[in-house]
Amino acid sequence: xxxxxxxxxxxxxxxxxxxxxxxxxxxxxxxxxxxxxxxxxxxxxxxxxxxxxxxxxxxxxxxxxxxxxxxxxxxxxxxxxxxxxxxxxxxxxxxxxxxxxxxxxxxxxxxxxxxxxxxxxxxxxxxxxxxxxxxxxxxxxxxxxxxxxxxxxxxxxxxxxxxxxxxxxxxxxxxxxxxxxxxxxxxxxxxxxxxxxxxxxxxxxxxxxxxxxxxxxxxxxxxxxxxxxxxxxxxxxxxxxxxxxxxxxxxxxxxxxxxxxxxxxxxxxxxxxxxxxxxxxxxxxxxxxxxxxxxxxxxxxxxxxxxxxxxxxxxxxxxxxxxxxxxxxxxxxxxxxxxxxxxxxxxxxxxxxxxxxxxxxxxxxxxxxxxxxxxxxxxxxxxxxxxxxxxxxxxxxxxxxxxxxxxxxxxxxxxx
Amino acid sequence: xxxxxxxxxxxxxxxxxxxxxxxxxxxxxxxxxxxxxxxxxxxxxxxxxxxxxxxxxxxxxxxxxxxxxxxxxxxxxxxxxxxxxxxxxxxxxxxxxxxxxxxxxxxxxxxxxxxxxxxxxxxxxxxxxxxxxxxxxxxxxxxxxxxxxxxxxxxxxxxxxxxxxxxxxxxxxxxxxxxxxxxxxxxxxxxxxxxxxxxxxxxxxxxxxxxxxxxxxxxxxxxxxxxxxxxxxxxxxxxxxxxxxxxxxxxxxxxxxxxxxxxxxxxxxxxxxxxxxxxxxxxxxxxxxxxxxxxxxxxxx
Numbered sequence: 001x002x003x004x005x006x007x008x009x010x011x012x013x014x015x016x017x018x019x020x021x022x023x024x025x026x027x028x029x030x031x032x033x034x035x036x037x038x039x040x041x042x043x044x045x046x047x048x049x050x051x052x053x054x055x056x057x058x059x060x061x062x063x064x065x066x067x068x069x070x071x072x073x074x075x076x077x078x079x080x081x082x083x084x085x086x087x088x089x090x091x092x093x094x095x096x097x098x099x100x101x102x103x104x105x106x107x108x109x110x111x112x113x114x115x116x117x118x119x120x121x122x123x124x125x126x127x128x129x130x131x132x133x134x135x136x137x138x139x140x141x142x143x144x145x146x147x148x149x150x151x152x153x154x155x156x157x158x159x160x161x162x163x164x165x166x167x168x169x170x171x172x173x174x175x176x177x178x179x180x181x182x183x184x185x186x187x188x189x190x191x192x193x194x195x196x197x198x199x200x201x202x203x204x205x206x207x208x209x210x211x212x213x214x215x216x217x218x219x220x221x222x223x224x225x226x227x228x229x230x231x232x233x234x235x236x237x238x239x240x241x242x243x244x245x246x247x248x249x250x251x252x253x254x255x256x257x258x259x260x261x262x263x264x265x266x267x268x269x270x271x272x273x274x275x276x277x278x279x280x281x282x283x284x285x286x287x288x289x290x291x292x293x294x295x296x297x298x299x300x301x302x303x304x305x306x307x308x309x310x311x312x313x314x315x316x317x318x319x320x321x322x323x324x325x326x327x328x329x330x331x332x333x334x335x336x337x338x339x340x341x342x343x344x345x346x347x348x349x350x351x352x353x354x355x356x357x358x359x360x361x362x363x364x365x366x367x368x369x370x371x372x373x374x375x376x377x378x379x380x381x382x383x384x385x386x387x388x389x390x391x392x393x394x395x396x397x398x399x400x401x402x403x404x405x406x407x408x409x410x411x412x413x414x415x416x
Numbered sequence: 417x418x419x420x421x422x423x424x425x426x427x428x429x430x431x432x433x434x435x436x437x438x439x440x441x442x443x444x445x446x447x448x449x450x451x452x453x454x455x456x457x458x459x460x461x462x463x464x465x466x467x468x469x470x471x472x473x474x475x476x477x478x479x480x481x482x483x484x485x486x487x488x489x490x491x492x493x494x495x496x497x498x499x500x501x502x503x504x505x506x507x508x509x510x511x512x513x514x515x516x517x518x519x520x521x522x523x524x525x526x527x528x529x530x531x532x533x534x535x536x537x538x539x540x541x542x543x544x545x546x547x548x549x550x551x552x553x554x555x556x557x558x559x560x561x562x563x564x565x566x567x568x569x570x571x572x573x574x575x576x577x578x579x580x581x582x583x584x585x586x587x588x589x590x591x592x593x594x595x596x597x598x599x600x601x602x603x604x605x606x607x608x609x610x611x612x613x614x615x616x617x618x619x620x621x622x623x624x625x626x627x628x629x630x631x632x633x634x635x636x637x638x639x640x641x642x643x644x645x646x647x648x649x650x651x652x653x654x655x656x657x658x659x660x661x662x663x664x665x666x667x668x669x670x671x672x673x674x675x676x677x678x679x680x681x682x683x684x685x686x687x688x689x690x691x692x693x694x695x696x697x698x699x700x701x702x703x704x705x706x707x708x709x710x711x712x713x714x715x716x717x
Contacts, residue, residue: 002612006424034690073579075560076553078606085424087604099581106583214421227437232470240469246434246585251420275465283420287433287466300441324581338586341441398584407590409580 004080007213009110010089010137012101012128017114018145022183023077023090026205029190032079074104083209098357098372099324101128102412105135106398109213113142117150117180121163123358129164130357133171134320134374134414136394138216140168140176141207148182152195170360172391175211179204217284218393222250222258223311224282224304225340225396230289242273242289243298248340248395249388250309252290253281259307260298261386266307267294284395301342303386303396311386311396316349317379318416320390323369325403325410330368335410339385339399346401350378376416390414425613428605432459433466434585435564435601436548440466440473442589443546443597447504449535449717450476452488453664454621455550457495458602458610461619464499475502477547479535481527482509483645483666491622506538523647526669532716536572539596546589546597549717554606558709564603570594572715598717607662611687615680627660627678638671662687 011019027033077088089104091097105111111132115125132140142164150156157180168176179188180199187193190205202210230242252258256269270291272279282288290304298304305311323329329348337346353362354375369375390397401411422430436459439446448463450456463472478492496503508527511517516537517530539547553560563579565587580588589597602610614621632639633652640646642654646668659672660683677683708716 002425002616003423005421006427073561073576076604077560078554078604080606080608085606085609103581103583107585214419217420219420227434228441230467230470234469234471237469242469244437244466246430275468285427285430285434286422287430287437289468336590338588340586341438395584398586400583400586400588402588402590407588407592409583409588412581412583 004084005213006085007110007208008087008108009112010091010104010108011112012091017116018183019114023088025183025186025189027079030079030081074100081209098322101131102135102322105131105137108137109216110139110141110211111137113140115142115144115160117144117146117156120160127357129168129171133173136390138175139211140173142176142178143204144180145183147180147187148185154198177207179207218249219251219283221309221388221393222252222306223248223396224252226298226300226302227341228300242291244289246287247282247284249284249393251281251283257307258304259310261303261305261311262313262384265296267292267296311388313384313386315381315384317385319377319379319413320416321375321377322412323371323373324412325408326371328368328370334404336402336404337381337399338402339387340396344381344383346379346381348377349380352376387415389416425609425616428609431604432462432601436463436466438587439546439548439599445544446474446546447477447544448474449547449549450478452492452622454610454614455552455602457619457621458613459548459550460495460499472499472501475504477504477506477538479506479531480508481531481666483527483668485624485667487622487624488664504542506534508534523649526666528666528669529711532714536715544596546599548599548601550602551600551717552605553603556708558712562600562603564600565589566598568596568598574713608687611684615684624661624664627658627675629656630659632657632659632672640671641667643667
């Protein structure tokens with residue numbers, strides 16, 4: 001069986017820093033753009049009177065986006081090489097940047113940060129990098145683009161690398177790589193550049209193909225949030241009672257002692273199966289069905305863990321919150337809280353500080369959050385949550401807030 | 417397995433199963449929209465995997481235009497039996513007979529757009545609150561903007577500019593009375609992923625997808641199968657060609673491609689080498705640059 005891995009990465013930026021060109025280049029050079037798509041985009045570009053083929057038209061699919069020439073929403077794009085399959089969450093740089101970037105970053109293994117070689121680090125660079133760090137994207141590749149416009153000068157690249165390293169030491173990103181490229185000419189994107197013999201590192205595509213993602217999921221702390229209880233109630237499987245879910249962390253094997261939270265009941269794993277096939281073990285992000293030795297009361301929203309490695313269980317929770325709705329929010333507002341497969345209600349008890357994401361300064365004494373604000377808050381939930389810190393586990397450490405009136409998803413939260 | 421990672425297909429499968437289970441857990445009356453095409457076939461098999469040994473806990477809903485390939489109908493009936501699942505049919509002919517919609521006329525007439533009314537009527541009649549579909553984001557640019565859980569208002573409309581942000585894998589299926597959701601569990605799959613999965617899992621598919629001899633006409637660079645519903649122009653001459661279909665829509669609008677791919681391996685090789693998108697053969701998408709978005713806004717699949 002083909003065991004190629006899946007890498008999800010996010011990009012952010014505006015038209016002028018060459019993001020669309022870079023994505024277009026990756027798609028085109030990996031033969032993921034089809035003739036009819038290219039024909040359609042070429043025709044649209046000509047109709048608009050452009051001198052060149054505007055590859056952003058490939059991605060800006062909505063009528064209003066095409067009319068306004070801007071990207072409104074995260075778009076997902078796909079390409080594959082003989083080594084890996086890639087999903088790009090392509091997020092717009094300007095409009096509602098935080099909301100969209102956070103959305104795109106939430107499922108990404110890797111963030112691609114574009115820097116214009118002529119401009120060096122700008123506000124947007126800080127913003128994108130901070131969000132990558134906040135969302136705990138494990139890997140970052142900084143592409144210093146438009147090297148052709150600075151005569152492929154090594155000194156320009158080195159300075160940007162130094163500047164970025166200086167700034168990123170304040171962030172929590174463990175794996176950062178740098179690559180000098182020209183998306184327009186293809187230098188170091190898929191093929192090695194002949195214009196930059198001083199650069200000994202890998203091409204961008206090679207980095208994407210080889211970055212080590214096996215450890216991106218937590219394989220230490222066993223967590224299995226229950227989605228659904230499977231009870232066939234057929235003659236053949238009268239007594240079957242299976243717990244369906246997707247492993248969020250650790251490794252589970254038949255015979256393991258387990259502890260169910262928040263009830264605290266314990267039992268042993270009898271079987272782990274998919275489609276009737278019994279498995280020897282399960283790890284994140286596998287979707288499986290578990291059966292237990294004992295008949296205990298378990299339902300959706302419970303978490304199966306191990307007696308010697310349990311999540312925290314609490315009702316007062318510290319969260320880094322990204323507010324995503326047009327309507328502002330005040331202290332003591334109530335919401336539905338969705339965390340793994342569990343839903344309860346919650347109230348915004350305290351805003352400890354708001355972060356200025358350009359300067360990374362803390363602003364205290366804030367009583368209201370508006371769209372795109374990022375703040376550290378205290379949340380009180382109606383029922384206890386079984387959680388980990390977001391740093392430890394991106395699945396059991398994340399939550400969303402849902403408005404009780406409109407049912408909209410209004411905030412993303414990372415448990416501190 | 418000594419290394420703790422999944423292949424891309426295993427990860428996509430796991431993600432889709434997770435989404436399907438979320439639907440059953442979050443909604444009261446879900447359904448799976450089944451077209452007979454390869455994507456909805458994958459969805460049906462994933463649904464079986466998600467709940468086995470229990471049966472699939474929702475019906476397959478087929479919006480029957482009456483213009484289906486006979487092979488599609490034959491396959492549908494076989495699959496229903498194979499999976500032991502309930503079939504619900506929404507008939508476009510019935511919608512026409514009741515005067516809910518008006519049949520298009522002319523050479524390029526199709527019942528494609530009419531399906532939307534039948535689909536929404538069927539959802540309303542059976543009070544489905546979540547309708548799963550096999551749409552993929554790589555298929556079409558409007559679909560690239562879709563959420564896994566896509567909210568529809570009480571008129572069944574999609575508002576692409578006002579979608580709920582979708583974070584991590586926490587899906588928000590909350591809604592008011594009368595509203596419903598469209599859910600796309602294989603959003604992140606590509607055409608190639610679908611073929612590789614069908615192959616790996618040894619899933620049977622309708623014969624249409626394999627190369628076969630067929631009577632076709634050539635119109636605007638597309639090969640269309642002759643059928644009672646295809647209005648032929650005087651200069652259009654039927655001919656026999658060895659063809660296969662890359663998608664499986666209505667007979668009058670689904671174009672065939674010339675092909676010798678009569679096994680799954682050959683199809684995969686052909687898809688890998690293809691320089692045209694699969695929907696490039698669909699007349700329904702050629703009705704304008706935003707044909708899909710326009711249809712989707714009003715409630716299309």
